[in-house]
Amino acid sequence: PYLTWCQRRYDLPLIQRNAQILGRSVDVNFLLGRHLNDKLRHDIECAIKRFESASVCGLPELQLSLDILSSTHKQLSKYLDLDSFTDMLAEIDENFAPSSVVSRRGRISSHVVYSLVCDIFPNYSYNFYTQRFVPSPVSLQQCAYGNPPKRTAVEHMMGSVSAKAHERVGILTRGYFGRIHLETLLNIIGYAELPRLVDECLQILTDKLQDLTAYVVALGDHVNACHLPSS
Numbered sequence: 001p002y003l004t005w006c007q008r009r010y011d012l013p014l015i016q017r018n019a020q021i022l023g024r025s026v027d028v029n030f031l032l033g034r035h036l037n038d039k040l041r042h043d044i045e046c047a048i049k050r051f052e053s054a055s056v057c058g059l060p061e062l063q064l065s066l067d068i069l070s071s072t073h074k075q076l077s078k079y080l081d082l083d084s085f086t087d088m089l090a091e092i093d094e095n096f097a098p099s100s101v102v103s104r105r106g107r108i109s110s111h112v113v114y115s116l117v118c119d120i121f122p123n124y125s126y127n128f129y130t131q132r133f134v135p136s137p138v139s140l141q142q143c144a145y146g147n148p149p150k151r152t153a154v155e156h157m158m159g160s161v162s163a164k165a166h167e168r169v170g171i172l173t174r175g176y177f178g179r180i181h182l183e184t185l186l187n188i189i190g191y192a193e194l195p196r197l198v199d200e201c202l203q204i205l206t207d208k209l210q211d212l213t214a215y216v217v218a219l220g221d222h223v224n225a226c227h228l229p230s231s
Contacts, residue, residue: 033080040082043069043157044092046149048107053148056115057177059184061170062108066188068158109189109197117204119143120177132178 047065051058066089073085089095095106105113122141124133154163173180186194 029080033082036076036080037083037088040069040073040085041088041092044089046153046157048092049146049149050154052107052111052146054145054174055119055143055177056112056185057174057181058170059112059181059188060173061166063184063188064166064169065157105196106189109193112185112189113197113200113204115143115145116201121205124177130176130178132176134176 044066047062047069050065051062070085073082076082090106093106093108095109118141120133123136123139123143125136126132127134157163158166189197
């Protein structure tokens with residue numbers, strides 16, 4: 001009974017549509033919905049910006065943040081008229097529909113390709129036993145990422161206490177790139193976007209190999225022939 005009473009304390013103000021304040025009729029439900037729409041968009045922007053400030057190894061953290069926001073949106077939608085969470089995420093991610101005239105890759109997919117090509121491929125080594133890409137002892141290429149959001153923005157998104165717990169969970173998957181990151185990537189961008197992402201990575205690697213071929217051929221012309229011993 002006590003929990004039901006506590007819940008009703010918040011339910012009643014949320015459903016008010018004709019509150020008389022200083023002689024004026026105020027639609028509290030509409031005002032709360034409008035402000036919470038802006039707040040959810042701001043939190044989604046903070047989550048994506050935080051992902052863009054580090055390598056693709058932060059995919060599980062991004063998934064966790066989006067799951068929290070999606071669950072919050074689902075609970076609030078029971079009482080308030082909120083925009084679709086999928087539409088808000090697509091708007092902030094700048095991910096337009098494939099059938100659209102201005103179809104383009106979203107911010108999340110763009111950062112995944114950039115991080116893989118400029119950081120994971122040149123600076124990570126594959127460990128066969130753990131089946132993970134781990135940082136090499138020496139980085140061959142420096143990769144610049146964007147500035148992370150302010151600490152206050154992250155704390156506003158999930159609270160100061162929960163933000164610390166979220167940070168501790170993220171550390172567990174931040175130091176490598178493996179199966180869990182690929183599964184998270186599929187959950188976020190979907191299977192339809194995967195072929196285009198793979199094609200772009202392969203095209204970039206093919207261009208790099210073609211550039212490298214010219215140097216290999218030039219060096220091979222000046223290397224003395226090496227005759228292998230007979231079997």
